[in-house]
Amino acid sequence: MNQKNTTVLGKISKRFQGRSPLLPIALLPMIVLFAIVGVFVWVSFQTGVIGTPDAEYTLQNFRDLFGDPFVLEVLENTLIFATSTTFVALVIGLPIAWITERTTISPKELVYAMMTTGLLVPPVFIGMGWTFIAHERIGFVNKFLMSAFDLNTGPINIENPIGMGLIEGLTLAPLAFVLSVQVFRTMNPALEEAAQTSGMTFKRTLIRITLPLAKPAILAALIYIFVIGLATFDIPAVIGLSSNVYVFSTYVYSEAFPPDGLPEYGIPAALGTAMILVAVVLTVWYVQMLKKSERYQVITGKGYRAKQIPLGQWKAAAWLFICTYFFIGLLLPILLVCFMAFLPYITPPSFEALKLFSMINFEQMNWEYVGRGLRNTVLLMLIVPPVILLMAFCVSWLVVRSKSNARYFLEFGAFLPHTVPKVVMSLGALLLSLFIVNDYLSIYGTLSLLIVVYVICWIPFGTRALNSAMIQIHKELEEAAYTSGLTMIRTVRKIMLPLLRPTMLSVWIWTSLLVYREMTIAVFLISQDNVTLPAIVWGRWTMGSPNVAAAITVLMMLAFLPLLVVGWRFARKSRL
Amino acid sequence: MADNIIVSIKGLEKNFNSDRGPVRAVQKIDLDIIENDFVVLLGPSGCGKTTTLRCVAGLERPDGGSIEIAGTVVDSAKKNDFIPPEKRDIGMVFQSYAVWPHLNVYQNVSLPLTDGSRSVPKDQVSDRVMESLKLVQLDGLDSRPVTDLSGGQQQRVALARAIVTKPRVLLMDEPLSNLDARLREEMRIELKKIATTAGVTTLYVTHDQGEALSLGDKICVMNEGRILQMGTPEEVYARPPNLFVAEFVGEMNFIKGTVSGPGTIKSSLGERTYEFKETYSVGESVTLAIRPQHLSLKAVSGSVSASPVGTISTKTYLGDSVLFEIQLPEIKITVKDSGDTTFAEGQKVKIVLPEQNWHIFK
Ligand SMILES: Nc1ncnc2c1ncn2[C@@H]1O[C@H](COP(=O)(O)OP(=O)(O)OP(=O)(O)O)[C@@H](O)[C@H]1O
Ligand SMILES: [Mg+2]
Numbered sequence: 001m002n003q004k005n006t007t008v009l010g011k012i013s014k015r016f017q018g019r020s021p022l023l024p025i026a027l028l029p030m031i032v033l034f035a036i037v038g039v040f041v042w043v044s045f046q047t048g049v050i051g052t053p054d055a056e057y058t059l060q061n062f063r064d065l066f067g068d069p070f071v072l073e074v075l076e077n078t079l080i081f082a083t084s085t086t087f088v089a090l091v092i093g094l095p096i097a098w099i100t101e102r103t104t105i106s107p108k109e110l111v112y113a114m115m116t117t118g119l120l121v122p123p124v125f126i127g128m129g130w131t132f133i134a135h136e137r138i139g140f141v142n143k144f145l146m147s148a149f150d151l152n153t154g155p156i157n158i159e160n161p162i163g164m165g166l167i168e169g170l171t172l173a174p175l176a177f178v179l180s181v182q183v184f185r186t187m188n189p190a191l192e193e194a195a196q197t198s199g200m201t202f203k204r205t206l207i208r209i210t211l212p213l214a215k216p217a218i219l220a221a222l223i224y225i226f227v228i229g230l231a232t233f234d235i236p237a238v239i240g241l242s243s244n245v246y247v248f249s250t251y252v253y254s255e256a257f258p259p260d261g262l263p264e265y266g267i268p269a270a271l272g273t274a275m276i277l278v279a280v281v282l283t284v285w286y287v288q289m290l291k292k293s294e295r296y297q298v299i300t301g302k303g304y305r306a307k308q309i310p311l312g313q314w315k316a317a318a319w320l321f322i323c324t325y326f327f328i329g330l331l332l333p334i335l336l337v338c339f340m341a342f343l344p345y346i347t348p349p350s351f352e353a354l355k356l357f358s359m360i361n362f363e364q365m366n367w368e369y370v371g372r373g374l375r376n377t378v379l380l381m382l383i384v385p386p387v388i389l390l391m392a393f394c395v396s397w398l399v400v401r402s403k404s405n406a407r408y409f410l411e412f413g414a415f416l417p418h419t420v421p422k423v424v425m426s427l428g429a430l431l432l433s434l435f436i437v438n439d440y441l442s443i444y445g446t447l448s449l450l451i452v453v454y455v456i457c458w459i460p461f462g463t464r465a466l467n468s469a470m471i472q473i474h475k476e477l478e479e480a481a482y483t484s485g486l487t488m489i490r491t492v493r494k495i496m497l498p499l500l501r502p503t504m505l506s507v508w509i510w511t512s513l514l515v516y517r518e519m520t521i522a523v524f525l526i527s528q529d530n531v532t533l534p535a536i537v538w539g540r541w542t543m544g545s546p547n548v549a550a551a552i553t554v555l556m557m558l559a560f561l562p563l564l565v566v567g568w569r570f571a572r573k574s575r576l
Numbered sequence: 577m578a579d580n581i582i583v584s585i586k587g588l589e590k591n592f593n594s595d596r597g598p599v600r601a602v603q604k605i606d607l608d609i610i611e612n613d614f615v616v617l618l619g620p621s622g623c624g625k626t627t628t629l630r631c632v633a634g635l636e637r638p639d640g641g642s643i644e645i646a647g648t649v650v651d652s653a654k655k656n657d658f659i660p661p662e663k664r665d666i667g668m669v670f671q672s673y674a675v676w677p678h679l680n681v682y683q684n685v686s687l688p689l690t691d692g693s694r695s696v697p698k699d700q701v702s703d704r705v706m707e708s709l710k711l712v713q714l715d716g717l718d719s720r721p722v723t724d725l726s727g728g729q730q731q732r733v734a735l736a737r738a739i740v741t742k743p744r745v746l747l748m749d750e751p752l753s754n755l756d757a758r759l760r761e762e763m764r765i766e767l768k769k770i771a772t773t774a775g776v777t778t779l780y781v782t783h784d785q786g787e788a789l790s791l792g793d794k795i796c797v798m799n800e801g802r803i804l805q806m807g808t809p810e811e812v813y814a815r816p817p818n819l820f821v822a823e824f825v826g827e828m829n830f831i832k833g834t835v836s837g838p839g840t841i842k843s844s845l846g847e848r849t850y851e852f853k854e855t856y857s858v859g860e861s862v863t864l865a866i867r868p869q870h871l872s873l874k875a876v877s878g879s880v881s882a883s884p885v886g887t888i889s890t891k892t893y894l895g896d897s898v899l900f901e902i903q904l905p906e907i908k909i910t911v912k913d914s915g916d917t918t919f920a921e922g923q924k925v926k927i928v929l930p931e932q933n934w935h936i937f938k
Contacts (some may be wrong), residue, residue, distance in 0.1 A: 190674035194734075196661040197633050197668035199692025199741060208691055212678045295723065296677050307635070 022394040023406065029391055029456050030413035035436075036428035036456070037276065037420060043431055044269035061270035071251070071271065078247040080161035081168070081236065082229030088169020089225050092325050093176025094218065099318050100177075101184035103309045114326045118174030120564050121330060122517035122534060125553055127238035128541065129333020130167045132340055134158045136243075140336075140348035159243035168235045170329035172225055179221035183214045183293060189307060202309070217293035223286040227279055231421030233520040238541060248275060249423045253524070256427055265431060272424040279419040287415075334557075340550040361551035370552060373533040374559065376447055377516065380532065381563075384454045385511040389504060391455065392462025399463070400470040414463040417456055426524030429453045445527035453521050458514055462507045469503035513567045516560055582646055582777045583609040583632060583745055589640030589653070590627050601627040603801035604641070609745075609794075614771055614778045618788040619798035620824065625781040626671075628798075629747050632779060633668050634661035646744050662693050667738030667776070669748040673730045675722040675737070682718035685709060685736045694741040708736040711770055728759045735767070739774050746776045752787065764790060785825050789813065797821045819937045822865050828935075829871070829909050831864040841936070844906040845884050850934050865935040868912035873900065873919055874926040883926040891921050902927060 044062070046055045065071050093115075100111045133139050134156045142154025149155075157163060191213065195205040233249040241250055252268040311318055339349055344360050347353040395414045399407045417425070429452070433444040443449045477499070478491055486494065522535035531539075533556050540549035557564075590602040602624040609615050617625045630636040632643055634650060642652030645666070650659040675684050686705045689696050696704060709715045712732035717725070722733055731751060738746060751767070752760045768791055771778045782788055788795050789809045797805045797812060797820075805812055805821050816822035823830070833843030835856040840849050843864055856862065876885055886902040886909070893915075900911045902925065909927060919925055 188672065188674065190670040190672050191676055193633075193635050193661070194668065194670055194674040194676070194737070195687070196635070197664075197666055197747070198688035198737060199662045199694045200688070201662050201693070204691045208687060209676060213676070215678075 022398055025391055026394040026398055026410055027413075029459050030410075030416070032452060033413070033416060033420070033425075033456050036425060036432055036453075039432045039436060040269055040276075040424060040428035041273050043265050044273045047266055061266040062274075065267055065270045065274075068267075071267075074246045074248060074251045077161040077245065078230060081165045081247050082226050084162045084165025085168040085172060085229035085232075086222055086226045088166050089172035089176040090218070090222060092169070092173035092329070093178075093221075094180055096173075096322055096325070097177045097181040098184055099322070101181055103311050103314075103318065105311055105315065105318055111322060114322065115174045115177045116567075117564075118171065118326075118330055119178065120513055120517070120567050121171075121334065122519065122556075123168070123171040123232075123234040124238055124519050124534060124537060124541075125337055125557075126171050126330070126333045127167060127235040128537075128546065128549065128553065129336045130158060131239055131546070132336040132346065133333065134163075135239075138346050143348050159239055159245055161245065161247065164236050164239050164245070164247075165229070167239065168229065168232060170325075171235065172228065173325065173329060175228075176221055176225060179224060180214070180218055183217040187213055187296070193307070213296050214293075216289045216296065220286055220289035220293060223282055223289065227282050227286070227419070230275065230279065231423065233423055233523070237523075237538070241542065249421065249520070252423045252427060256430070256524070265427075268427065269431075272421065272427065275421055276419065276424060279421060283415075283419040337550045337553050340547050341554040342551075343547055346546060361548050362555075365548065365551065369531070370533070370536060370555070372529075373531050373536045376450075376530055377533045379447060380450060380454060381512040381515045383451055384458075384515050385508045387451070387455050388458055388462045388511050389507060392459055392466050392507070393504075395459070395463045396466035396470055400467055415460055417458075418460045422457065422520045423524065425453060425457060426521045430524055445529055447530045449525055450522065450530055450532070453525065454515055454518065457518075457521065458511050461511060461514070465503050465507050466500070469500055473499050509563075509567050513563065516563070580611040581608045582611045583607070583779065584644040585628070585632070585641065586643075587641035588628065588631060588638050588643065590624070590631060590636060590638050600801055602631070602638075605798075605801075605803055607796060607803065607806070609777060609779060611777055612775060614768065614780065614791060614793045616788040616792035616795045617779065617781045617798055618785060618792075618795055618825070619783060621783055623798045624801040625783070625798055626749055629749055629779060629781050632745070633666055633747055634659065634664055665694070665744040667741060667743040667746045669731075669734045669738045669746070669751045671750045671753060673727075673734045673751075673754070675725075675730050675733050677721075677723050680719055680721050681709070681714060681725070681733055684722055684733050685718075685740050688737060688741050692741065694743075704740055705736075708740040711739070711773060712736045713766075727755055728763060731755065731763065735770065739770070739776060742774070742776075744777060746771065746774075746778045748778065748780045750782055751780075753782070753784075760787075767791065789825070795825075797824060799824075816865075816935065819863060819865075822935060822937065827868050827910065827912075828865050829868060831866075831907060831909075833862055833864055835860045835862060844904060845929065846882060848882070848929070850936060851932070852936065854936075856936075856938075860938070863937045865937060866930075866933055868899065868910040869897075870930055870933040871909070871911040872928045873902075873911055873913055873917070874928050875919075876924050876926050883928055885924060885926050888919060888921050888923050888925060891919070900925075 045057050045059070047058055047060050048054045048056050096111065096115065099105055100108055100115075105111065131139065134141050134154075136142060136154045136157050136159060139154060139156065139158075142156050145151065145155050146153070158167060187210070192205055192209055195209045200208065231249060233253065236245075236247045236250045237253065240246065241254070246254065248271065252272060255264045255268040257263060336349070339353075340346060341361060342357045342359070343353060344356060344358065347356060392414075395410050399411045399414070429449060430444070433449055438444060443452075473496065477495060482488075482491060517534065518532075519534035519538055522532045523538050526532065526535045533552065537549045537552050537556070540546070540552065585605055585607040588602055588605040588607075589600075592599045592601055605624075605628060607615075607628075617628060619625050627636060631638050631651070632645075637658065638651060638653050640653045642654075643650050645664060648659070649655075649657050650664055651657070676687070679687065682705060685708055686701050688694065689701045689704055690698075705718070706715065709718060712735050714729065714732050714736060717729070722730060725733065731754075734751070738748075748767075752763050755763060764787060780791060782791075789812075792809055794806060795809055795812045796803050799820050805817050807815075812821065812825055816825060819830075822828050831843045831845060833841045833845075835858055836842040836847055837858060839852055840847055841862060841864060845864075850864070874883070884904055886904040888900050889903045889908070890901040892899040892901075896915050898913050898915060898917050900913060900919065902909045902911060904927075911927060913919070
């Protein structure tokens with residue numbers, strides 16, 4: 001970006017000679033992030049009482065870590081879980097993406113709507129729903145099979161890494177869809193037409209041209225989802241913890257919050273540190289794949305879409321595939337959660353069960369506590385998005401438009417939260433607030449702590465969207481305004497902001513939805529005062545009141561339905 | 577040699593539905609292409625050239641009419657006899673080249689032979705590819721990734737890929753429009769040579785009249801989905817049948833006038849006699865047209881003459897010739913004169929009007 005200093009930023013940075021007023025705002029989240037990760041790494045090299053003179057600096061944690069057969073089992077589980085997650089998500093998401101963009105299926109809007117709903121629903125809900133469906137003892141499918149075939153145990157078992165991966169994969173299939181739908185949409189149609197006029201059949205063209213061209217993007221989606229699979233907490237926690245099936249994230253959680261005894265921070269910190277390294281390597285690979293796939297996306301001058309393959313008799317099959325996914329991945333689990341919300345205890349769905357229907361879960365609910373959760377969740381949803389927008393705007397502006405060398409650092413720093421697993425980030429924030437800054441700033445247990453961590457977590461989301469929006473606003477659009485006699489302020493108001501408005505709005509809505517569905521961070525960082533609704537659901541669930549958890553879930557869905565609808569409308573435009 | 581019609585388009589129609597209602601992209605086109613001819617579709621942007629070409633390739637289905645290639649009907653709107661692109665004996669070069677970015681030069685050119693319907697035995701593939709690459713002068717670059725090639729080189733890869741199967745018909749959609757001016761000139765000559773050497777019937781789309789005149793054995797001038805004229809470059813240049821073709825191909829002066837008697841037209845050039853090829857009624861408005869090179873200039877002498885007198889308003893030096901713009905009382909006329917002329921801007925001159933070379937359009 002060797003641009004001349006004729007743009008708004010050029011003028012600003014000239015005036016401030018490199019001390020852009022945006023820089024401190026852009027740097028702030030990164031400094032906090034480095035502090036959090038730094039503390040985490042620092043703790044991983046300590047034994048004894050950390051942060052005190054009694055602490056001893058050793059490599060003992062790492063030695064313990066890799067010498068412990070239990071940890072090795074956890075690692076194995078994590079790998080299996082992540083692999084199965086990735087597999088399921090891609091096997092569902094990719095074909096649907098291809099069908100949507102490259103065949104005559106219609107209405108396409110409906111497919112988009114169905115798939116993006118999956119992005120909005122908190123994965124905890126799906127995990128709960130699937131527990132009601134397929135838990136070895138209480139799942140209704142198992143109960144049905146047990147009584148039908150006279151079995152002692154349920155034949156279906158989801159409380160293992162593969163089973164949990166399956167469910168996690170269902171919740172991530174929409175993400176696989178969103179990540180790959182772009183490739184199929186932007187692929188130069190002439191590339192396939194050239195294959196056709198060279199005498200290649202549809203099938204040959206698909207194998208030799210379409211799929212190889214989509215490969216980098218598909219691989220990128222695969223890595224992206226695999227990294228999520230390695231670090232994710234919600235579903236392994238909801239399904240696996242009660243059966244003592246641990247993956248990386250739940251292991252860290254159980255060490256840091258043991259049911260009895262003192263919390264152990266050193267070993268999970270060591271494991272987390274190792275995990276950051278793995279994630280960084282994978283993310284570098286991911287970025288490379290993404291770059292490669294962008295090279296393949298040559299968009300022709302004319303706006304015509306690629307030719308769409310007539311589905312013919314396959315139409316029914318395509319819809320069946322999409323609807324089956326929608327049913328088992330979303331509708332069925334949510335229906336079950338709603339069903340359980342009105343029952344006093346877990347009962348398989350039947351007409352008998354309907355007789356048990358009551359509002360008891362709602363009547364006996366601790367409304368004061370739930371109200372506090374609601375208030376905190378709403379506050380977070382109101383505060384976090386604008387803060388993210390402000391900071392992301394500063395970062396993107398500097399990255400896209402400035403010549404200063406800081407932009408490389410900023411670009412890297414803004415991307416870093418992507419690579420740090422949320423459990424690591426949360427535990428790091430916990431350690432930082434408890435052991436380092438507590439003497440000056442008692443932030444632990446406050447809403448502010450949650451705000452800080454949420455903002456850092458989703459800054460990459462904002463910068464990514466704003467980066468690509470700003471790159472698309474060609475510098476000449478701005479210059480054309482100046483040469484037409486508009487002042488700088490008018491240019492920003494009349495040209496830049498209107499052009500960026502759709503992106504900013506969609507970032508706003510999406511981040512508030514992400515806040516709404518976030519459980520992991522809250523579970524690590526809440527106390528009585530700063531509890532959020534997803535954390536309350538989690539609390540009830542682990543304390544053995546699944547029906548109450550289901551009831552709160554229903555409240556949560558109802559309360560935020562309007563926002564979900566808005567998010568739905570924006571889903572198509574936004575790029576994740 | 578008997579005229580062997582290889583592509584026959586009859587009554588071709590194609591409509592598109594756009595946001596602003598239906599677009600009649602092609603309206604009843606008839607076109608016969610004779611074996612080994614190089615036929616150019618020439619017309620302004622949006623006149624339906626690409627659509628016609630894509631119908632011949634089978635990438636679009638027509639709404640009316642039929643297309644035959646080498647005697648077989650490949651598509652007709654009435655009957656269900658569509659032959660898909662991959663089964664047609666064609667090669668196509670796209671405007672955006674469409675070289676496959678994940679394959680190298682050799683793989684791009686060999687894929688039609690290994691995976692296409694016109695595949696050849698394995699042991700012949702490499703010979704055929706090399707032959708093709710040699711024809712487009714890319715031999716030696718066969719293991720390069722195509723993304724590392726220049727625009728002109730990618731263009732050659734696309735061409736080699738299109739001719740490697742030795743198709744009966746080669747279709748090209750503005751293949752030179754993405755190249756810079758110099759390269760375009762070079763490739764133009766090259767293209768013609770390659771098409772002749774390969775002995776392939778070519779249908780070539782362009783909106784550049786210079787390209788059309790220098791490349792085509794036949795030129796088809798199109799506008800708004802119709803063919804206005806089909807003929808050799810000489811015919812098209814010398815005998816445009818209507819105002820549109822006259823305006824689109826080559827430089828032309830247009831002067832409005834009215835028929836004032838048998839063989840005479842009154843215009844801002846005065847009342848003069850012209851050679852009428854059609855009959856006009858007195859009082860009818862017509863447009864006179866003449867090419868700048870058919871006019872010449874003379875110094876104003878004392879004697880009174882019928883030639884109009886004007887002032888040179890601009891003089892554009894073109895090397896071998898000079899373009900003058902002459903301001904007459906009512907109109908401007910462009911005159912092309914030889915390069916050694918001594919007339920200068922601001923000078924008063926007489927325009928010498930010839931007897932021949934006038935076109936009269938209604
Ligand atoms: N897929 C399509 N959908 C809608 N309209 C189309 C489509 N393809 C072509 N058209 C319209 O049909 C008309 C003819 O288009 P075509 O591409 O054949 O023009 P062209 O002569 O090749 O022009 P150019 O020189 O700009 O390439 C235009 O008005 C165009 O807008
Ligand atoms: Mg065209």
